[in-house]
Amino acid sequence: xxxxxxxxxxxxxxxxxxxxxxxxxxxxxKECRNLSVTKSxxxxxxxxxxxGILLDQTRNMSINGTIMSLSGEKITLIxxxxxxxxxxxxxxxxxITKDKKIAPVQLNNxxxxxxxxxxxxxTSEYAINIDAKSSKSIITSNKLYASNIGDNAVSKQSNNKxxxxxxxxxxxxxxxxxxxxxxxxxxxxxxxxxxVPNKYNIIxxxxxxxxxxxxxxAINITSEGIxxxxxxxxIINANYTNITNINIQGENTKIIINANNTNIDLGTISxxxxxxxxxxxxxxLGNRNKIQVNxxxxxxxxxQTSNITAFEVKGKQNNIKIKSIYLRYFNNxxxxxxxxxxxNMINISASIRSSNLIILNNSNENRIMLNxxxxxxxxxxxxxxxxxxxxxxxxIINNNDDGCGKAIIIEENSNNNLFMGIGINMFTHFNTSPIxxxxxxxxxxxxxxxxxxxxxxxxxIIGGExxxxxxxxxxxxxxxxxxxxxxxxxxxxxxKNTLKNNNHSGAAYYTRITTRDIIKVGNTITLNSSCNYxxxxxxxxxxxxxxxxEIGTVExxxxxxxxxxxxxxxxxxxxxxxDVVYAGRNYSRAVGYNSSSFAITRLDxxxxxxxxxxxxxxxxxxxxxxxxxxxxxxDGKVAFKVDQKTVEVVKITxxxxxxxxxxxxxxxxxHEIYLVYGGNNQxxxxxxxxxxxxxxxxxxxxxxxVVVCKGSKTILKATVNDMQNNQVNTGKVIFKLNGKTLKDDxxxxxxxxxxxxxxxxxxxxxxxxxxxDYILTAVASDDKYNRIEANSTLTVTKN
Numbered sequence: 001x002x003x004x005x006x007x008x009x010x011x012x013x014x015x016x017x018x019x020x021x022x023x024x025x026x027x028x029x030k031e032c033r034n035l036s037v038t039k040s041x042x043x044x045x046x047x048x049x050x051x052g053i054l055l056d057q058t059r060n061m062s063i064n065g066t067i068m069s070l071s072g073e074k075i076t077l078i079x080x081x082x083x084x085x086x087x088x089x090x091x092x093x094x095x096i097t098k099d100k101k102i103a104p105v106q107l108n109n110x111x112x113x114x115x116x117x118x119x120x121x122x123t124s125e126y127a128i129n130i131d132a133k134s135s136k137s138i139i140t141s142n143k144l145y146a147s148n149i150g151d152n153a154v155s156k157q158s159n160n161k162x163x164x165x166x167x168x169x170x171x172x173x174x175x176x177x178x179x180x181x182x183x184x185x186x187x188x189x190x191x192x193x194x195x196v197p198n199k200y201n202i203i204x205x206x207x208x209x210x211x212x213x214x215x216x217x218a219i220n221i222t223s224e225g226i227x228x229x230x231x232x233x234x235i236i237n238a239n240y241t242n243i244t245n246i247n248i249q250g251e252n253t254k255i256i257i258n259a260n261n262t263n264i265d266l267g268t269i270s271x272x273x274x275x276x277x278x279x280x281x282x283x284x285l286g287n288r289n290k291i292q293v294n295x296x297x298x299x300x301x302x303x304q305t306s307n308i309t310a311f312e313v314k315g316k317q318n319n320i321k322i323k324s325i326y327l328r329y330f331n332n333x334x335x336x337x338x339x340x341x342x343x344n345m346i347n348i349s350a351s352i353r354s355s356n357l358i359i360l361n362n363s364n365e366n367r368i369m370l371n372x373x374x375x376x377x378x379x380x381x382x383x384x385x386x387x388x389x390x391x392x393x394x395x396i397i398n399n400n401d402d403g404c405g406k407a408i409i410i411e412e413n414s415n416n417n418l419f420m421g422i423g424i425n426m427f428t429h430f431n432t433s434p435i436x437x438x439x440x441x442x443x444x445x446x447x448x449x450x451x452x453x454x455x456x457x458x459x460x461i462i463g464g465e466x467x468x469x470x471x472x473x474x475x476x477x478x479x480x481x482x483x484x485x486x487x488x489x490x491x492x493x494x495x496k497n498t499l500k501n502n503n504h505s506g507a508a509y510y511t512r513i514t515t516r517d518i519i520k521v522g523n524t525i526t527l528n529s530s531c532n533y534x535x536x537x538x539x540x541x542x543x544x545x546x547x548x549x550e551i552g553t554v555e556x557x558x559x560x561x562x563x564x565x566x567x568x569x570x571x572x573x574x575x576x577x578x579d580v581v582y583a584g585r586n587y588s589r590a591v592g593y594n595s596s597s598f599a600i601t602r603l604d605x606x607x608x609x610x611x612x613x614x615x616x617x618x619x620x621x622x623x624x625x626x627x628x629x630x631x632x633x634x635d636g637k638v639a640f641k642v643d644q645k646t647v648e649v650v651k652i653t654x655x656x657x658x659x660x661x662x663x664x665x666x667x668x669x670x671h672e673i674y675l676v677y678g679g680n681n682q683x684x685x686x687x688x689x690x691x692x693x694x695x696x697x698x699x700x701x702x703x704x705x706v707v708v709c710k711g712s713k714t715i716l717k718a719t720v721n722d723m724q725n726n727q728v729n730t731g732k733v734i735f736k737l738n739g740k741t742l743k744d745d746x747x748x749x750x751x752x753x754x755x756x757x758x759x760x761x762x763x764x765x766x767x768x769x770x771x772x773d774y775i776l777t778a779v780a781s782d783d784k785y786n787r788i789e790a791n792s793t794l795t796v797t798k799n
Contacts, residue, residue, distance in 0.1 A: 731782030
């Protein structure tokens with residue numbers, strides 16, 4: 001598709017150009033002046049000999065805000081031929097080609113070109129090429145990812161006033177990962193190579209296509225937020241791995257987290273697919289991982305026959321934060337699936353649009369927080385799952401489709417679950433009850449607004465007992481209040497469910513939570529809540545929850561506010577999650593719910609670590625960790641490093657962290673000791689350094705006496721220990737008889753290495769030796785310890 005446009009004045013905006021033809025030019029501007037290719041243009045071309053935008057003999061032109069993706073052979077994103085005064089700014093461009101020598105942006109006889117604030121990702125050697133005839137150009141503040149990066153991604157043949165500066169990323173002490181360097185980091189099976197240092201920083205400096213990244217020891221991978229894993233598999237098998245600011249694309253891309261204590265912070269995930277498949281995008285098998293995703297989405301094309309799950313969680317104590325999930329157009333889609341999962345925190349801050357919102361199978365003690373969502377089949381399904389807390393600050397079903405499925409299903413012995421703040425849009429239509437409890441007990445639904453269209457009950461309880469529905473607004477087209485709850489009893493469970501203070505007016509109100517205090521371990525803070533309902537002369541009650549546990553109820557009389565004190569223990573984790581429900585007691589029985597989270601600051605810690613001088617082969621390194629409150633810390637782990645290499649990680653025992661270091665492995669001189677305290681629930685992590693001075697130390701040596709016949713072989717043995725009786729494992733020993741050093745048949749000194757404190761040689765006693773006692777001397781020496789010798793007796797006997 002070629003677009004040749006008017007010669008003078010105007011703009012090109014809002015176009016989408018898609019082509020797979022040979023020799024295609026997306027936009028061609030020739031002999032034009034004062035034109036702009038401006039925001040909202042999208043160009044996607046595949047094939048050989050293609051150009052995204054070609055400017056030929058133009059003047060005073062601009063290319064701004066265009067999104068461009070080209071793939072094939074001999075491809076160019078932007079080409080300037082004989083141009084003057086061109087601005088190329090704020091474009092996002094990608095080129096995929098095997099032609100490494102062709103830069104995707106080319107300036108040929110281009111004068112006064114300004115290339116600023118663009119993102120260019122390419123598989124070529126350079127991102128921009130400036131020929132010898134081009135002049136007076138500035139290339140600055142761009143993100144340039146090619147085989148070369150930053151300023152080095154610009155190839156310049158011209159020295160005529162061409163300025164190149166402040167393009168990123170800068171060359172630094174990091175590893176740069178792209179198509180060109182992938183094999184340096186990962187082997188043919190996609191496993192991280194052993195020679196990649198532990199915990200090193202790797203920058204994804206270009207998109208990766210059809211790759212496996214199996215992380216087998218802890219590293220950090222990040223990007224500038226514009227690079228992606230495309231049709232690739234990321235497997236994390238190493239604890240404490242960090243993956244941040246990376247995007248995910250492609251129908252085959254998936255992430256498997258089979259490790260603990262990782263930090264995964266992803267940008268956008270594209271779930272689009274062109275084939276029928278069952279797919280889970282992110283699988284979490286490990287524990288205590290922190291995972292944050294900005295958005296997961298799938299387009300509307302060719303997805304109808306696929307079944308997709310955004311998250312599957314099988315571990316425990318993971319903290320998962322998701323902004324939005326949009327998977328409506330798949331055959332069946334699930335936002336989050338918990339299978340045998342325990343004590344996980346799931347926070348969805350924006351909306352989910354999918355067939356199913358949350359499914360829990362055999363999963364207990366999880367906390368799930370929801371915002372407004374659109375569910376097109378079922379919302380929340382609990383099967384044999386207990387002691388979960390699920391809250392919402394918006395309608396979990398928010399669409400107007402006729403005959404929606406279920407908002408909540410609690411079934412198959414799912415007990416002791418708490419639901420608060422659940423909302424259903426009043427214009428949503430249900431043919432059957434939106435909430436069903438089946439053969440499950442002791443569940444509570446409170447402070448919720450279940451209001452909809454349909455001639456059915458709001459809630460049905462079938463075969464369960466001791467379930468409580470309270471302080472909620474319940475209303476269908478025909479039923480309201482307590483009467484909107486259907487109960488099917490058998491003789492044993494007759495009347496054992498509790499319905500109280502459910503209204504029929506739809507009076508749901510906003511509840512706000514604040515505190516002015518410092519949220520720090522050990523502090524007692526005041527939590528304040530207010531409701532935007534006019535109380536007049538009626539009573540109301542605010543019930544406060546912290547991290548899922550009720551801490552108290554405050555009666556509000558003629559007031560719209562309530563306060564309660566809470567002391568932070570440190571067992572809350574990184575966040576103080578506060579839920580407040582309001583229940584009115586007048587005729588309308590107003591209800592309110594909200595939640596807020598506050599970051600918890602731990603107490604500072606300080607490592608007391610003196611300088612260390614070796615004392616023999618083994619040297620103790622001892623540290624004490626103090627809290628800012630002056631107390632000795634008795635809980636946590638400390639990592640000991642010498643010269644930046646971890647030698648041991650130990651638990652604090654009786655207030656002391658200590659290792660015994662084999663200093664014979666280090667050369668004499670000064671070495672750096674670096675300690676890291678990992679923190680605990682009350683105290684923050686900290687680090688400290690000191691100096692290890694290694695001097696030559698004294699050792700002692702013993703020589704075994706020997707009795708041997710002349711003309712026979714014997715074993716000469718020396719034992720070398722330090723002054724604390726630790727076996728020495730370094731150095732060499734020579735032996736002497738009557739002061740004469742023993743040598744082999746070729747006249748070379750016989751030398752024995754000390755291993756595990758022992759040095760031995762085999763020696764033939766010459767047949768001409770006299771039968772008598774000889775002085776047997778062993779001499780040990782090394783650069784780690786002082787020379788030492790000792791004597792014994794070698795007795796030669798007659799044959």
